[in-house]
Amino acid sequence: MRELLAKRVGRRLASGPSSNTTIVYVVGARPNFVKMAPVVSEMRARAPELRHVLVHTGQHYDAEMSEIFFGELGLPKPDYLLGVGSGTHGVQTARALERLEGVLSELQPCAVVVPGDVNSTLAAALAAAKLGIPIAHLEAGLRSFDRSMPEELNRLLVDQLSRWCFIHSPEAAANLGREGIADERVQFVGNTMIDTLVRLRPRIGASSVHRDLALERRRYLLVTLHRPMLVDGPLLEQVMGALAEVARELPVVFPMHPRTRTRLARDPAAVRGLQVVHPVGYLDFLALEMFASGVLTDSGGVQEETTFLRVPCFTLRENTERPITITHGSNRLLGLQPQAITGIPGWLASSPTTLSVPHGWDGKASARVADVLLADLRAAADRPAPATESLALDAAP
Ligand code: UD1
Ligand code: UDP
Numbered sequence: 307m308r309e310l311l312a313k314r315v316g317r318r319l320a321s322g323p324s325s326n327t328t329i330v331y332v333v334g335a336r337p338n339f340v341k342m343a344p345v346v347s348e349m350r351a352r353a354p355e356l357r358h359v360l361v362h363t364g365q366h367y368d369a370e371m372s373e374i375f376f377g378e379l380g381l382p383k384p385d386y387l388l389g390v391g392s393g394t395h396g397v398q399t400a401r402a403l404e405r406l407e408g409v410l411s412e413l414q415p416c417a418v419v420v421p422g423d424v425n426s427t428l429a430a431a432l433a434a435a436k437l438g439i440p441i442a443h444l445e446a447g448l449r450s451f452d453r454s455m456p457e458e459l460n461r462l463l464v465d466q467l468s469r470w471c472f473i474h475s476p477e478a479a480a481n482l483g484r485e486g487i488a489d490e491r492v493q494f495v496g497n498t499m500i501d502t503l504v505r506l507r508p509r510i511g512a513s514s515v516h517r518d519l520a521l522e523r524r525r526y527l528l529v530t531l532h533r534p535m536l537v538d539g540p541l542l543e544q545v546m547g548a549l550a551e552v553a554r555e556l557p558v559v560f561p562m563h564p565r566t567r568t569r570l571a572r573d574p575a576a577v578r579g580l581q582v583v584h585p586v587g588y589l590d591f592l593a594l595e596m597f598a599s600g601v602l603t604d605s606g607g608v609q610e611e612t613t614f615l616r617v618p619c620f621t622l623r624e625n626t627e628r629p630i631t632i633t634h635g636s637n638r639l640l641g642l643q644p645q646a647i648t649g650i651p652g653w654l655a656s657s658p659t660t661l662s663v664p665h666g667w668d669g670k671a672s673a674r675v676a677d678v679l680l681a682d683l684r685a686a687a688d689r690p691a692p693a694t695e696s697l698a699l700d701a702a703p
Contacts, residue, residue, distance in 0.1 A: 328357045328415040329683075332406065334365035334390070334426025336375065337499070337607045340588065341421040341444050343379035344501035344672035350382075352676050356416075356683075361386040361409055363402045363426040368564060374587040379502060395425060395456055402429030410437050416683055417442055420464060421498075423457040423606075427464055435467040442679055444498055446471035447478025448606075448627035454535070457606075458627070470682070472675055474498075474666055475630045495674040496666025499607055500614050504669030506589060513593035519559060519581060523597040527556050527650060529580075532563035533604040536622060536642065542569055544644035545622070546576040549602075551648050553579040556599060561586045600654045602647060609637050616661050620650055634664050 329349065333342050350358050362384035366372045375381065388405040390398060402425065410418065410433055418434040420427045421444040434441050446465050450458050462485070465471055471482055474497040482492050516523060529549065531537055536545065549558050559581040562570070567584075570576050586594070595601060595611055600618040603609065609628050612619035613635025622640050631637035638653070640646040666674075 326416065326687075327355060328359055328413050329353075329417050329419065330359045330361055330410065330413060330415040331419045332361045332363065332426060332430035333381075333384075333421065334363035334402065335422075335424040336366050336371050336585075337605075338421045338424060338426065339372070339375035339379055339381060340502050340607060341499045342419070343375075343381045344498050344505060345419060345421075345444065345675050346382065347380060348672040348676045349679070353680055358382075359385045359413060359415070361388065361406065361430075363406070363429065364389045364391055365398065365402065365424060365426045367391055368585075370585045370587070371564065378506070378588045390426070399425045399429050402426050403433050406430050406433035407437070410434055410439060415439060416687075417469075417679065419444065419679075420468075421445060423448070423460045423464070425456070425460065428460040431464040431467045440469040441467055442470040442472065442675070443468040444472050444675065445474060447473045447482045447492070448475070449478075449481045450625045450627040452625050455533075461627070470678065472678075474671065475628070475664060477629060493674075493678050494666060495678065496668060496671030497610060497614075497664070498671045498675065499610055500667040501669050501672045502588075503592065503611055503614060506592060507596075510589055510593040510596065513590050515586060515590040515593050516597065519583065521557060521559060521581075521594075524599055525557065526598060527552060527558045528594050528598040528601045529558060529560040530563065530601075530603045530605050530608055531560075531622065532565050533623065534565070536604055537563075537566045537569050541642065541644055542566070543573070543576065545647065546570070546580075548644045548647035550579045552650060556651050556654075557581065559583065559594065561591065561594070600650060602650065609635075610667075612636050613661070614663055614667055616663075618654060620647075620653070622647070630664050634662050636661050 331342055331346050333339055360382055364387055386409050390401045406429055417440045418430060419442045420430045431441050443464050448461055452458055465482060465487060469491060471487060471492045472495045473479055473492060479492050552558055561583050563585060595617060596615055598617055601608060601612050602620045604622050606628060609619055609621055609626060609631045613631040616636055619637045620640050621637055624642050626639060
């Protein structure tokens with residue numbers, strides 16, 4: 307395996323001035339920015355000899371779903387904006403695949419870094435793998451064991467294609483092992499999304515979101531919901547009814563994802579009694595999370611952030627690919643049961659506070675990613691490039 311990497315990376319690092327020193331980071335959707343920002347920053351600081359190229363597929367494109375994060379998180383302006391936009395899974399993934407293949411063929415990078423589990427992640431991994439470029443996957447090994455979730459398919463496939471599976475929870479190693487992924491491809495680094503939180507937490511004092519929304523700290527329920535199985539069908543109406551009931555005793559603030567907003571556009575009365583606002587930027591959202599009485603969500607990232615912040619979290623799903631947020635953290639699965647929402651004020655009154663933060667969720671995960679990536683890339687570059695080599699697609703990553 308190491309030999310194969312050495313061949314691929316060594317060839318790339320030794321094959322010419324334009325192609326040998328480039329590393330590509332691919333982002334596309336809101337959670338990607340939060341996971342990738344600290345990695346890009348760490349890698350740029352630690353490896354000035356590499357050319358660091360940021361590619362944004364454009365899966366998310368509204369200013370409040372994309373642009374705002376670049377400024378707040380200190381992500382550099384993307385070098386490539388691919389304008390993929392919305393569409394069915396096939397259309398969105400195919401567009402991203404086609405455009406990423408063009409970029410990667412042109413750049414011939416020594417590695418491609420991809421975060422999480424969105425369609426852009428799969429497209430990037432597929433494009434890179436077909437070109438024989440080693441892939442580093444941030445947040446590898448998470449499994450909901452529910453293949454009706456598009457993200458689960460993306461996770462399974464991206465991990466199979468990745469040379470470096472960077473994990474943040476012990477169960478991820480077991481999941482990858484069961485799928486035949488060799489231990490040497492799996493690296494426990496911790497949680498890069500928490501790096502961003504740790505880094506930006508001191509800046510939330512600058513947020514005026516509580517004042518702007520007239521919210522009293524520790525006296526509101528924060529809500530984010532966007533999974534298709536919840537918001538694209540009849541359950542959404544029941545959710546809104548249950549939230550209206552909660553709002554009679556506890557203010558409910560709901561920064562609404564555009565998918566959810568689109569569904570509710572047909573029924574404006576459904577949001578009565580709730581504070582529904584547009585998605586907010588990272589700093590405002592972090593401030594809302596930190597000072598919420600509790601959070602109702604179906605977001606993956608929000609389950610993790612509330613665990614770190616020790617804020618009670620209620621997840622409106624049947625399962626989670628992040629069980630550590632239940633065993634160690636503040637997360638409670640409600641199932642796909644909108645009626646369960648009405649129990650939240652009661653649970654909040656009695657919620658236990660003996661929670662721990664998972665190992666490696668410490669603000670230093672990106673440094674560990676850079677340790678591994680740079681050591682491997684530099685070691686490969688130091689080895690002599692082989693005289694002949696084919697891009698064997700059937701070889702292990
Ligand atoms: C995607 C990810 C999901 C992730 C979520 C984070 C996949 C399969 N899903 O879901 O895993 O949790 O992002 O937020 O990749 N829209 C806009 N403006 C935008 C973006 C989207 O209006 O900037 C609307 C469009 O109507 C679009 C819909 O939202 O059709 C869904 O967007 P899409 O990126 O396809 O999926 P998400 O639901 O955002
Ligand atoms: N987030 C944000 N503004 C919002 C909602 C969420 O900045 O209005 C952040 C949140 O803090 C977390 C990330 O977006 O860092 C989670 O993204 P999302 O819920 O869209 O995706 P998921 O994690 O479910 O894939």
